[in-house]
Amino acid sequence: MRFKHLKDLNAICTAEGKTLAELMIEEQVKETGTPEAEVVRQMSDYYQVMKQAVNKGMNEDTTSRSGLTGGDGQRVRHYLQNNQSCSGDASTLAMAYALGVSEVNASMGRIVATPTAGSAGIIPGVFVSAQERFGWEDEHMVNGLFSAGAIGYVIANNSFISGAEGGCQAEVGSAIGMAAGAMVELRGGTPEQVVHAVGLALKNTLGLICDPVAGLVEIPCIVRNGLGAVTALAAADMALAGVRSAIPSDEVIDVMLEVGSAMPSRHRETAQGGLAQTPTGKKLTKQLADTKKEKTKPKKAAD
Numbered sequence: 001m002r003f004k005h006l007k008d009l010n011a012i013c014t015a016e017g018k019t020l021a022e023l024m025i026e027e028q029v030k031e032t033g034t035p036e037a038e039v040v041r042q043m044s045d046y047y048q049v050m051k052q053a054v055n056k057g058m059n060e061d062t063t064s065r066s067g068l069t070g071g072d073g074q075r076v077r078h079y080l081q082n083n084q085s086c087s088g089d090a091s092t093l094a095m096a097y098a099l100g101v102s103e104v105n106a107s108m109g110r111i112v113a114t115p116t117a118g119s120a121g122i123i124p125g126v127f128v129s130a131q132e133r134f135g136w137e138d139e140h141m142v143n144g145l146f147s148a149g150a151i152g153y154v155i156a157n158n159s160f161i162s163g164a165e166g167g168c169q170a171e172v173g174s175a176i177g178m179a180a181g182a183m184v185e186l187r188g189g190t191p192e193q194v195v196h197a198v199g200l201a202l203k204n205t206l207g208l209i210c211d212p213v214a215g216l217v218e219i220p221c222i223v224r225n226g227l228g229a230v231t232a233l234a235a236a237d238m239a240l241a242g243v244r245s246a247i248p249s250d251e252v253i254d255v256m257l258e259v260g261s262a263m264p265s266r267h268r269e270t271a272q273g274g275l276a277q278t279p280t281g282k283k284l285t286k287q288l289a290d291t292k293k294e295k296t297k298p299k300k301a302a303d
Contacts, residue, residue: 006250020181043149048138054101058073058097062106062107062109072222073097094129094233098226100121106217114152120175125225125229126182144185148182149178151198155174159174167259176204181236196244197236202256207259214271214281
């Protein structure tokens with residue numbers, strides 16, 4: 001790739017009059033040797049999976065195998081349909097969709113890891129709700145995924161995208177930054193505004209730990225996806241309004257690496273700290289273990 005940092009993306013796109021999506025498609029073609037039409041088709045297929053996951057999350061049973069989660073996305077959408085939203089209709093719908101996709105993931109449904117399964121609800125939540133709101137064509141949304149991919153590439157190669165390495169800031173945080181930057185470009189923002197959106201988004205999640213109850217990608221992961229979609233929209237609005245990240249976005253990514261490296265192992269996806277070790281977290285973990293033990297216990301032969 002011709003770029004390693006966000007400042008490179010801004011400089012190249014500005015100098016050549018390209019969007020991040022156009023640059024990323026060009027670089028993907030060069031990197032893989034795959035024809036452009038095929039590269040775009042593959043990304044289009046991913047977007048169809050995202051839309052299907054949103055639809056499933058809103059219309060089917062998403063109860064997880066553990067029984068701990070399911071249906072919250074539908075609850076939020078129902079609330080939106082029957083009440084005036086506190087955070088605004090756009091934010092609440094994005095939140096509902098993000099929750100729904102994350103619940104599809106928890107119930108073993110098909111999703112696209114963006115950048116991981118644990119953060120897979122944020123980009124679909126933001127993208128599909130925005131597409132419905134603005135009437136954008138799928139082609140436009142696919143370009144947005146290439147923009148998000150370019151941002152994710154930079155984050156992954158300069159910091160973390162894995163919760164086991166850098167905490168939830170690496171998973172949910174990265175997804176928020178990718179969604180925020182892509183949304184700016186989808187709305188016609190400049191490459192510079194895209195980069196500022198990423199920094200504004202990432203600063204809000206620095207230090208976020210990964211503490212899944214019972215080691216499952218359910219509690220608190222699903223709720224963090226829902227709220228992450230709202231944060232992405234807020235960061236995009238800030239950047240489009242002209243708000244700048246006072247700390248350069250590449251430096252924010254460097255801080256994510258620093259903070260994640262210093263984070264105790266108990267706060268990095270091990271379920272040994274944080275919410276997983278609260279009294280309720282321990283109780284839920286024990287209940288699941290007992291249920292599993294009961295299911296695997298050999299049945300006594302009939303007399």
